[in-house]
Amino acid sequence: MIGVSTLGSALPASQDHDVLGVGAQRRRTVSWLLALTVGLAMTGVFAVGTGAIAISPLTVARILGHQLFGVGEVSWTPPQEAIVWQVRLPRVLLGMLVGAGLATCGVALQAMVRNVLADPYLLGINSGASSGAAAAILFGAGAGFGQYALSTSAFVGALAASLLVFLIARSGGRVTSIRLLLAGVAVGYALYAATSFLIFASGSAEGSRSVMFWLLGSLGLARWDALLAVAAVVIGGTICYLTVTGRRLDVLAVGDETAHTLGVSPDRYRMRLLVVVSLCVGVLVSAAGSIGFVGLVVPHLARRIVGAPHVRVVPAAALLGAILLVWADVIARVLLAPQEIPIGIITSLLGAPFLLILIRRLHAANA
Amino acid sequence: MIEASGVSWRYGANPVIDGVDVTARPGRVLGLIGPNGSGKTTLLRLLYAALRSPTGRVTVDGDELSALTPREAARRMAVVVQETGAETALTVAEMVLLGRGPHLSTFQRTRRTDHEIAARCLARVGATHLGARAFAGLSGGERQRVLIARALAQEATHLLLDEPTNHLDIRYQHEILRLVRGLGTCAVVVLHDLNLAARYCDDLVLLGRGGVVAAGPVGRVLDPAVLEPVYGIGIRRLDIEGDLHLLFHPIPAEGEAAA
Numbered sequence: 147m148i149g150v151s152t153l154g155s156a157l158p159a160s161q162d163h164d165v166l167g168v169g170a171q172r173r174r175t176v177s178w179l180l181a182l183t184v185g186l187a188m189t190g191v192f193a194v195g196t197g198a199i200a201i202s203p204l205t206v207a208r209i210l211g212h213q214l215f216g217v218g219e220v221s222w223t224p225p226q227e228a229i230v231w232q233v234r235l236p237r238v239l240l241g242m243l244v245g246a247g248l249a250t251c252g253v254a255l256q257a258m259v260r261n262v263l264a265d266p267y268l269l270g271i272n273s274g275a276s277s278g279a280a281a282a283i284l285f286g287a288g289a290g291f292g293q294y295a296l297s298t299s300a301f302v303g304a305l306a307a308s309l310l311v312f313l314i315a316r317s318g319g320r321v322t323s324i325r326l327l328l329a330g331v332a333v334g335y336a337l338y339a340a341t342s343f344l345i346f347a348s349g350s351a352e353g354s355r356s357v358m359f360w361l362l363g364s365l366g367l368a369r370w371d372a373l374l375a376v377a378a379v380v381i382g383g384t385i386c387y388l389t390v391t392g393r394r395l396d397v398l399a400v401g402d403e404t405a406h407t408l409g410v411s412p413d414r415y416r417m418r419l420l421v422v423v424s425l426c427v428g429v430l431v432s433a434a435g436s437i438g439f440v441g442l443v444v445p446h447l448a449r450r451i452v453g454a455p456h457v458r459v460v461p462a463a464a465l466l467g468a469i470l471l472v473w474a475d476v477i478a479r480v481l482l483a484p485q486e487i488p489i490g491i492i493t494s495l496l497g498a499p500f501l502l503i504l505i506r507r508l509h510a511a512n513a
Numbered sequence: 514m515i516e517a518s519g520v521s522w523r524y525g526a527n528p529v530i531d532g533v534d535v536t537a538r539p540g541r542v543l544g545l546i547g548p549n550g551s552g553k554t555t556l557l558r559l560l561y562a563a564l565r566s567p568t569g570r571v572t573v574d575g576d577e578l579s580a581l582t583p584r585e586a587a588r589r590m591a592v593v594v595q596e597t598g599a600e601t602a603l604t605v606a607e608m609v610l611l612g613r614g615p616h617l618s619t620f621q622r623t624r625r626t627d628h629e630i631a632a633r634c635l636a637r638v639g640a641t642h643l644g645a646r647a648f649a650g651l652s653g654g655e656r657q658r659v660l661i662a663r664a665l666a667q668e669a670t671h672l673l674l675d676e677p678t679n680h681l682d683i684r685y686q687h688e689i690l691r692l693v694r695g696l697g698t699c700a701v702v703v704l705h706d707l708n709l710a711a712r713y714c715d716d717l718v719l720l721g722r723g724g725v726v727a728a729g730p731v732g733r734v735l736d737p738a739v740l741e742p743v744y745g746i747g748i749r750r751l752d753i754e755g756d757l758h759l760l761f762h763p764i765p766a767e768g769e770a771a772a
Contacts, residue, residue, distance in 0.1 A: 393611070457622075
């Protein structure tokens with residue numbers, strides 16, 4: 147029943163101080179984030195220990211403790227230390243970064259275009275990166291960058307694709323979600339064709355195979371180098387930015403008109419998001435190829451456990467994405483060992499049924 | 514007070530609003546009425562700067578609207594738009610809390626006072642029991658009430674509503690408009706139902722093709738002689754115990770009358 151008293155008066159003071167249950171929800175979120183952080187740490191230790199040469203989690207923990215903090219007696223062999231520190235740890239770290247980056251960019255894009263099927267590759271950035279990578283692998287583009295030739299060339303491709311999408315989407319002065327969607331799809335197809343053309347034109351079977359491998363994603367390039375550092379900074383920055391501006395993502399996800407009436411300029415914010423997300427996706431595709439489904443599925447999973455507000459969804463999705471990708475990489479390494487399977491195959495195999503289950507649940511909940 | 518003078522808008526080559534003046538006075542409810550396509554919603558959108566008129570100006574309490582930041586504008590004007598955001602996964606409580614956004618800095622979380630305000634606003638629209646429900650799972654009428662609660666949570670000095678009675682059953686049509694009236698803030702409401710306009714508005718602006726046909730106190734605008742040519746329907750006005758009621762009857766087309 148509606149009263150006619152003025153706003154701000156007359157509602158019996160609630161007995162518990164947690165009106166609307168916001169406090170309980172916050173505590174639940176913090177518990178989840180803590181649990182996921184612990185899960186991520188355990189995943190990391192396990193993943194570093196798993197491979198052709200198995201190393202016990204205890205030994206892994208000791209080596210890490212020794213390397214990071216200089217504590218503990220040396221009770222392991224030098225090859226074990228080299229495997230843990232030089233080979234597997236950078237790979238696991240890159241996996242965590244890429245998984246977290248894909249998941250958060252997926253969250254941002256789903257809010258930006260208000261479509262639950264949006265994923266980080268919607269903007270055609272991965273197609274641009276693929277063209278760049280193909281040019282590097284098949285025709286030696288970017289050879290001047292030495293060990294970074296492949297990732298640099300891929301990044302240039304990603305940058306070119308996102309600029310193109312940005313310019314097309316912006317024609318007319320505003321970036322609307324539908325124009326963004328169409329521009330991304332169009333540019334994506336064009337560059338996919340360009341990659342196929344490059345593969346065809348090179349006539350090198352071996353080259354085509356390595357391009358294909360790269361297209362399906364791999365963490366094989368991971369080592370302690372500038373690329374890992376750049377990925378850490380960019381992906382970390384993206385997660386922070388999206389978490390901090392979470393409330394704006396919430397209103398943008400409701401609608402442009404709503405965003406406007408709640409004090410958020412939808413065009414300006416979408417433009418900023420586009421820049422941040424493009425940069426992040428560009429970096430992670432350059433580092434690990436196009437790994438599908440993580441950016442599509444993880445946001446849904448995160449929303450299921452912590453609810454819809456983006457302040458909670460972004461960090462939860464980042465942690466979940468990181469865990470998921472590291473496990474996918476473990477499977478990719480051991481399933482047909484010693485041969486390594488492209489990680490994108492694993493994420494798609496795991497992700498597709500998962501998405502179907504989520505969609506079924508979603509419909510059941512709304513019915 | 515919201516004052517618009519000489520504002521215009523055109524879609525393509527079609528001027529919908531052409532050099533229109535509107536004033537919404539403090540403490541009064543202004544109704545925007547007119548047939549479909551007469552530009553009621555367009556005029557409302559010009560008033561909250563979702564559309565920027567190429568001509569004239571809009572001021573809020575004397576300040577140029579275009580000079581305010583979006584956040585400043587949102588602290589002065591709360592708007593209930595037709596866009597409902599039906600696909601959102603937010604709960605009702607979270608939806609209403611979004612109304613507190615314009616009062617919080619980027620880094621600030623919602624505070625306890627914000628939660629209390631949101632709870633109070635939900636109670637005012639009779640939706641306290643919906644708080645934990647998913648917004649997307651509500652009926653049209655429940656959604657509308659929640660959106661009005663969100664607008665109330667903005668604690669703005671002006672309230673603009675675009676057909677707030679859409680999807681509502683007769684009881685809530687009256688309760689929502691009674692609520693808006695009872696707030697005592699400056700309100701601008703786009704309405705289809707002329708009898709609701711008669712009961713709950715102080716002033717009316719009647720829009721026809723391209724501009725204002727009549728403006729002023731309710732009793733003066735709701736005159737059958739003024740309304741009939743605009744709506745193309747026969748209207749009889751009854752004044753019962755100080756309340757104004759309109760009855761409608763189709764005007765027979767020429768030729769039909771003779772048959």
